[in-house]
Amino acid sequence: MDVPGLDGNDAALRDQGALVKTELAAGGLQVSIDHDRCSGTGYCQEGLPALFTVQDRRAWLREDFDLATADREDVEDAAGTCPWFAITVEER
């Protein structure tokens, strides 16, 4: 399809080799996504695209995100927008 944004050309991050996961921990913080609850609204990705990415109607965490130096409030704000309560941010 010759329409910008409709081509689907940039392959899923996952296809480039295990770059996404459902749990990420660093700097005393753990973020997890419950795929039983996630319904793929994409609000987390809108809020913090450096951390969250939506593929196949599920949100994933990008492994290349530097959680250790991230602003905790930014992470919590993006997680808090999930209307399916699928994202947990905890200290560990």
Add this chain to the structure above:
Amino acid sequence: MSAPRQLWSDLAEERSRCPVTRHEDVNAVRVTSYAGVKEVLRDFRSFSNRFGTVEPGPELPVEDQVLAFADPPRHSRQRKLLTAALSASRVERLHDAMQQTVDGLIDAIIATGSPDFELISSLASPFPALMTAELMGVPHELRERFVYYSHLSELSTAMPGVYDAELAQWSEMIEELVRQRRAIGPGASDDLIATMCFAETDGQRFSDREVGQMVQLVNSAGNTTTTTLISNIVYALDEFPEQKKLFLSDIDGLVDSVVEEGLRYDGPIQGLGRLSQCPAQIQGYDVPEGERVFGSYAAASHDPDIYERPDEFVVGRDWRKLPPHMGFGYGIHHCIGANLARLEATIALTTLYKRLPGLQVQPGFTPEAVPGWTFRGWTGMMLRYETREHS
């Protein structure tokens, strides 16, 4: 309030001229840009749901403030419980029952021997209603009546008061189902009514009235919307024959994309209202306290700032890169039946187009739009397919 089905070109004209302004026809500040609708739906403190969302009026009695008719923190408590019961994985368990139900309805269409049938009454309406009854654990012998009452409750949004006697009987039926589950105790069943009866958040359970109201709301908000989604997509595919051809070349591979585009291109909810709780602003437009605000989801999902070729039905948009459409609303009230509706629409469309060759809108048929500002759908949809005798 009644209005003809709004044309995309009219919505585009309004959006480009003044995307946030008061309109006497809808008696509200109408918002038609994606950014504006999103701003309203995000700001749930300024724009409340507990005064109703079809025609916001007086504050609803507290026991009627459920889900779409509630604000946080009450809303969050109710929603947390239901999201678990309506998650994608829980809904997936209904897959086989859904397939059987659709196959049964299509068997009945084929059994008539006629190449012509009306989609809504023969499949698009009974299917989601039966699945909701299944999800609720309504006993088989009560299902026909349950579905009938549910249908009346939806009609009553357009004709308040007309069906009060029947709807009182529906409430009694639901109260009885609730009483039975409470009497048996937790753990006996995992249907949605039992889940609501015994769910606890912060040590609190829902009252019988709250459960009853939620049961009614899940029906009235979930059934006709899914009916409409299915029939709107069937109609849209015929409006865009190239896209239909593409879909038919790989039904299983493209059906998810077709459903998603259906939700964006012609979702069942034209728009919903809020009531402002304080002086507020939408995209810089001043809204006084106590004002009705109508967010046009249809217009927002067609905003050219967000979507290429907004007024075309395009199979295969890359939703990983696009902002979420407003087909399920936006924000804390994101449609709680989204997973259910997606799966139902997916199964219905896949099965219809696989089992009924040459399926199309009956040549010469012009559908009639559902009246009112809330819904965007058709009152009937005559279809034709190639039976063996006619092909």
